[in-house]
Amino acid sequence: MYKDMSVGYKLLLDMEEFTFNLAERQQSNETFDWININFMSNYGMYPLLPLKVHYDTESRKFDVLLSTSGKVLGNSDVVDIKNLTRDFKIERDEEVKQIEDEFELAVSFESNLTMHAKRRNQTEQLSLAEFYLQHKEDALNWTRYFEVAFNGSARNDWLIQNTIANVDPLVNFLQKTELETLRNYVKWRTIVKFYYIWKYEVSDKSVESSCREHTGQYFNYALLPWFIDNVYDADRRADILQLAKHIKETFYELLDKYTWLDDETRSHAKTKLRAMDITVGYSDEMRHRDIIDKVYEDVEIGDNWYRNLQAVERNRARVRMRSVNKAIIPPLMSTRDVNAYYADFLNLVFIGIGISQAPFYHYKYPPSIKFSGIGNIIGHEMAHGFDSYCYQFNYDGKKMNWWTEASLRNFKERYRCMESQYNKYIFHGVLTNGTLTSGDNIADNVGTRISYQAYLNSYGKLDGDKKPIPGLELTNKQLYFLKFAQTWCTGKDDASKVRKMKTDVHAYEEFRVIGTLQNMPEFSEVFKCKLGADMNPLKKCVIW
Incomplete structure (x- = not known):
């Protein structure tokens, strides 16, 4: 059944929104029109006059976005009706002909639909109350539009983007179009939405792989308690948070030593760093069972994969539509992803559970390897708050200038030194793009320096020269740098690396190591590199 897409197709066709009698509905409800058709989908897709609940990075809340319709069904590179009918096991000639005719009608309608609404040059941002006043002369009854969209729960203080x-040409076009044509279009948009998902899932992937991906995608919050109980207990989280505390305090102290900063800018930098949140693994409120239960309260899972997929898609759309004006940090990363990020709009560092495991971290690692492993990742993400892009955001995640002219000039001179340095690295005849990789080059350099200094401040002065691993004649200080280099030993083939170099915002792995260590006198001191040697050049690019 899992590989048989005809099962899912029949389930979609049996949905009430595609089977009810339009004539009866219009007779019983005189206001039933294209607006009702637009919002009859249970899957967050409203294609006639699109509405989307999305996370706004400035307000840090979910708001409502109104946009123009896009070309989906008419994209022949994406939708091939012959493959679709084959995958749905539709073989009778008359049935194939009926579907092709329906689809052709939907494509023709979409072509007209996309012609009747033009985009603004600049997005209009108003509260819903202000939006009603601003657009009271429109051909559309916006009050009814939002009432139908949100089942009467829309509030005047919601932010509308x-x-x-000009909505009038689109409204006039929709009012003149037969409701059956509109429903046919929504129906095919729904079918194609699920066809994309099904086609990807039933390719060459195993059932186990597919189920694992779906579990991570749709049940990210529900997985948290399991990960916490089995692989990420309170002691491990507390240990990493303590590392983060040492690194943040060290960075704060180092800000006083940068002579290229004037006092005014230094004060703002300290304010931003002090306000920076560091979340490790999960936010505390997500441990509460009632919050997680609320997210999944409407989901019923049975033994039909296609019906289950509809249920979780429907639930995700429901949760999103109920999120307007709520300051919820969205699940930007799956629980099992081996990754971390810095969110400029939140001034937040997030270290995922997946990356807080070996080889980056183990509770019993010596401090030198903890600081060089997960500590380096923490320092890297913190440093992103002060890189060649995120320097524009203040302590509250708002994009604004907090630099004096002199300090900003000094900062740009320093990171351009690093851009020039990385522009000189060549791999198989391909130059590294030091401008493209600037942000992460800064984060690599700064993160390594501050995490090393944090190690020295907290442990290194006592055990830095000790050799903790039997049979390995390396001190803790040397192990720090060895572990840092080991992090970027990926072992990928040369062809993939060359392709990646042209588009990746990260430098090629070898240069991430060499570039960072060439700028660190601490490395040269530990390994006794002569001044002027390749790994201890006379000119070093140091920013923070």
């Missing part, structure tokens, strides 16, 4: 220049 409108990208539509």
Whole structure:
């Protein structure tokens, strides 16, 4: 059944929104029109006059985005009706002909639909109350539009982001179109939405792989308690948070030593660093069972994969539509992802559970390897808050200038030194793009320096020269740098590395190591590199 897409197709066709009698509905409800058709989908897709609940990075809340319709069904590179009918096991000639005719009608309608709404040059941002006043002369009854969309729960203080220049031509077109044509279009948009998902899932992937991906995608919050109980207990989280505390305090102290900063800018930098949140693994509120239960309260899982997929897609759309004006940090990363990030709009560092495991971290690692492993990742993400892009954001995640002219000039001179350095690295005849990789080059350099200094401040002065691993004649200080280099030993083939170099915002792995260590006198001191040697050049690019 899992590989038989005809099962899912029949389930979609049996949905009430595609089977109810339009004539009866219009007779019983005189206001039933294209707006009702637009919002009849249970899967967060409203294609006639699109509405989307999305996370706004400035307000740090979910708001409502109004946009123009896009070309989906008419994209022949994406939708091939012959493959679709084959995958749905539709073989009778008359049935194939009926579907092709339906689809052709939907494509033709979409072509007209996309012609009747133009985008604004600049997005209009208003509260819903202000939006009603601003657009009271429109051909559309916006009050009814939002009432239908949100089942009467829309509030006047909601933020509306409108990208539509003039809604009148679109409304006039929709009012003149037969409701059956509109329903046919929504129906095919729904079918194609699920066809994309099904086609990807039933390719050459195993059932186990597919189920694992779906569990991570749709049940990210529900997985947290299991990960916490089995692989990420309170002691491990507390240990990493303590590392983060040492690194943040060290960075704060180092800010006083940068002579290229004037006092005014230094004060703002300290304020931003002090306000920076560091979340490790999960936010505390997500440990509460009632919050997680609320997210999944409407989900019923049975033994039909296609019906289950509809249920979780429907639930995700429901949760999103109920999220307007709520300051919830969205699940930007799956629980099992081996990754971390810095969110400029939140001034937040997040270290995932997946990356807080070996080889980056183990509770019993010596401090030198903890600081060089997960500590380096923490320092890297903190440093992103002060890189060649995120320097524009203040302590509250707002994009604004907090630099004096002199300090900003000094900062740009320093990171351009690093851009020039990385522009000189060549791999198989391909130059590294030091401008493209600037942000992560800064984060690599700064993160390594501050995490090393944090190690020295907290442990290194006592055990830095000890040799903790039997049979390995390396001190803790040397192990720190060895572990840092080991992090970027990926073992990928040369062809993939060359392709990646042209588009990746990270430098090629070898240069991430060499570039960082060439700029660190601490490395040269530990390994006794002569001044002027390749790994101890006379000119070093140091920013923070």
